[in-house]
Amino acid sequence: MTDRRLTPANGRVAAAHLKGRLAAERFVEGEAAGVAAPLADLLAAPEGARDRQLLLGEAVTVYERCGGWAFVQAAKDGYVGYLLEKALGPPVAATHRVAARATHVYPAPDMKRRERMALSLGARLAVTGTDGRFSETPLGFVPRAHLAPAELSENDPVSVAERFMGTPYLWGGNSAFGIDCSGLVQAALLACGIACPGDTDMQESLGTAAQGPPRRGDLLFWKGHVALVRDAETLVHANAHHMAVTIEGIAEAIDRIAAQGEGPVTAHRRL
Known part of the structure; x- marks a missing residue:
């Protein structure tokens, strides 16, 4: 008995490593992608119930794109489900993660500017430079105090x-x-x-x-x-x-x- 939450197969398509273990119309290796939205619901089925959520910059393997939905498996825990295809982008070579409860992305290194988006603790970003109290990323500027190096783990x-x-x-x-x-x-x-x-x-x-x-x-x-x-x-x-x-x-x-x-x-x- 397989757990559908952890099994990258939906009848139409399945991960290549599952060939011979279950039935599917085709078996594919999948393509690497990253979450490009600040927060994305991972659903049990297109327009279905939410199982979990994925954060900006988290890695997924995409096994199918169909009707605006992507059938994916999350790298962090192996969870399988459907994301809106527009929530995906290329893989993110993250250098930092959000370590504060939440933060904002600004269009300039100025906290008085109108923010572009909010990010949660755990979101992953590629920092390309610094400007005063801000880190620069492809999305905009994030307060440096809210970030930690991606490879640096906490201890509690x-x-x-x-x-x-x-x-x-x-x-x-x-x-x-x-x-x-x-x-x-x-x-x-x-x-x-x-x-x-x-x-x-x-x-x-x-x-x-x-x-x-x-x-x-x-x-x-x-x-x-x-x-x-x-x-x-x-x-x-x-x-x-x-x-x-x-x-x-x-x-x-x-x-x-x-x-x-x-x-x-x-x-x-x-x-």
Whole structure:
């Protein structure tokens, strides 16, 4: 049984490496591309439900272009789905990533100018030069204070997650403009150079089973939900109860989730 979220095949086309394993009209190697929009929904089907989101500069492999849609697989986690074709461009040779919760791109190195677009933490950019307090990119000028070298990983997923405090909850969201529980965990871990899949059921295999009191950076799972432990008493998570990224007491969260009929903690993992 294949997982359609991780299997680059839609019946018409499939990745070449799947030949002999499943049926398709044709098998292709795919072409490299990059996300050219600030934020793009990755859908289960054209005009379908949102599974996840991809950020500016993230790499994908395109297996099919049809009717304004592209059937793609994301490089960061292998997630498969459909993007609007207009959201794609050539691969981005990123030199920097957005390390602040969010930032703006300006037409000139001047914060008083009207911004061109907003970018989320995790967006990837090719910096071509600097001008005072700004970095120059093909899209415009971005505050240098909001960027970090693409190859430089952070060392504390919890501190990354805390930058999203107050971000509204959004099912399938992966950005500072809306995020869900697994999106928050993925953003935090990827910023620290830790590979992380996109959905909670996949993330439950991360690390090893932990015993005893939770430690900072541990993951606590419920059915369909995940949170990052801040310390022995608190956690940070994107949750539909508060409709935002919040800090909550571990005991309070366990009791509240159980009272909502959503069951007990199903796993405690340590990275």
